[in-house]
Amino acid sequence: MIIDGKAIAERIKGKAKNCCSDCYRKPNAVAFILGENPSSEAYLRMIERTLKSVDFGYTLIRLPETISEEELLQKIVEKNLDTEVDGILVQMPLPEHISEERVIMTIAPEKDLDGFHPINAGRLFKGEKGTRPCTPLAVITIFKELDIDLEGKYIVVIGRSNIVGKPLAVMLMQNNATVTICHSKTVDLEEHTRKADIIIVAVGIPNFLTRDMVTEKSIVIDVGINEVDGKIVGDVDYDSMKDYVHMITPVPGGVGPVTNAVLLLNLIEHFRGVVR
C-alpha cells in the first residue's frame, strides 16, 4: 500500500480549520527570513499556503542579511511579547555572524513552532507537554491516522539528527515501540532493518534503503528530501520496493505534506495555551 501523505495532510487541515472556527480570533504565526535563499523562500511559501488554507494568520518579516544578531534577537523578543502572536519561526540557515543557538534560545518556548528550543527538547525527553518538532510529529501522525498501533513493534530509525532521528526515536518509545537508532557508524545495517516491522529513513542519501534490506512485511517511512537531476527524491529505492513491502511513503507526497500540516497542530496548541 502506498501511504497518501497529501490525503492525511488534508484531513489534518480540515480538523484544524474546524477547531478554531468559533474562537475569538484566529491563531497567528510570524516567520522571519534573512536575505534571499530560494529553497527557504519555497519552504515559507508552502507554510504560508498551509496557514492561509485554514484561514490562520501569517506574517512574513523580511530582514536584511546584514542585520546584527542583537537587532534580530530584539525583533524576536518583540514578537514573544505580542499577545496576538502565537507561533514564531526563524528560517534557517542564518548568516554566519548570527548564532542559530542564540536565536533558538530567544524564541519563547510557548511560541516555538519548530519545537527546537532546549526547553521543548527537554519536555519531549521527559514525556511532558511541549512543542514537538514537526517532522517526527508528522511520522507519528501518519501512524495515528492509519491506525497503526506502535505498541510492541520493532522500529528501526536510520539517522540520529537532533531534528529528526533522535526526537522521533523518543516519541516512538513513548508510544511503546521497541526502537533501534542506526547511523553512519552502524555495522550490518540490514541485519537490523530486515528484522524491523517499521523502518524510518532520515539520512539524506538517494536510494539509500534498497529492496534487499526490507521484507514483504516492512512498513517503510521515507523522510529524505534530495534533489537529483532537478527532481525531488527520498532516501528509499522506491520503485524497486513499492509493490513489494507492506506499506511505503512516496517522495514527494508522503511525509513532506504531513510535516507542513502538523505545524498547524503546534500553532493551535500555542494559541490555546496548552504549551507554556
Ligand code: NAD
Ligand atoms: P542530517 O544530515 O542531520 O543527519 C543524517 C543522519 O544520517 C545522521 O544522523 C547520520 O548518522 C545518518 N547517516 C549518514 N550516512 C549514513 C549511513 N551511511 N548509514 C547510516 N546512517 C547514515 O540530516 P537530517 O536533517 O536528519 O535530514 C535527513 C533527511 O531528511 C534529509 O534528506 C533531509 O532533507 C530530510 N528532511 C526531511 C524533512 C521532511 O519534512 N520530510 C524534514 C527534515 C529533514
